[in-house]
Amino acid sequence: MIDLHCHILPGLDDGAQSLDEAVEMARIAEKDGIEKIVATPHLFRNNYVHEDLSIIEEKRKELNKTLKVNNIRVEILNGAEVHISHNLIDEIRKNRDYIVLNKGAYMFVEFPSEHVFSGVQKLFFELMREDIIPIIAHPERNSVFVRHPSLLYELVQMGATVQTNRGSFLGIYGKKTEEAVLHFLELNLIHFIASDGHNTRSLVPRISEAVIRVEAEVGAERARALVMDNPKAVLEDRELPFFTEAVNPDEKKKKLSLKIPFLK
């Protein structure tokens, strides 16, 4: 499996705090069947502003070397979790290779947990004009997307993709998040599952338990696509092989209310 979203680089954000912890995280991932991890430190969020983004590359190289010495067969690749900010387009033009995933076209976009600012469609258009394919990071943890799945649907129709967290399927962020992620799954609004791992205790870099849960909902082939085929396409910078047409949540509600009139 490929873990597209993990805060494994030490000392850059609220993820691994030391090289030892990063090595332990990689060990947990290897045991879970993960072969590649994209390191996705927070960028442009609160205090996670780095003067020079080349520090990400230095940390990644150091970790890969240490994993080799320790005989851990997990490869760490380039990436970031990019918080929406005013000068995002300028940052992309300046530092593209540090911001996108594995130097390709895909890029994580993170929203604050309580907001999706108006004009998000315009920003997504601008991103796409820069040849960026946005991956919306864990929308099931954002209260606006949870209340208005039609907004997520609209962004996916525009060409955005969606990553959800392993822990959301396991209920670790609460019942509401779990219900939301299962609803998005039902609407074909999920293209990737990743760990969003931060440490070795609570937010661990594992995915397999979530895959079992998803298999029970939508079958083995689709579950596999979300952790293997689609992430592989991201790393190889090509179109996603599994992009099932999304269901419009409003249309679905309409159909349901025709069948069950009291839902109107």
Ligand SMILES: [Fe+2]
């Ligand atoms: Fe994250």
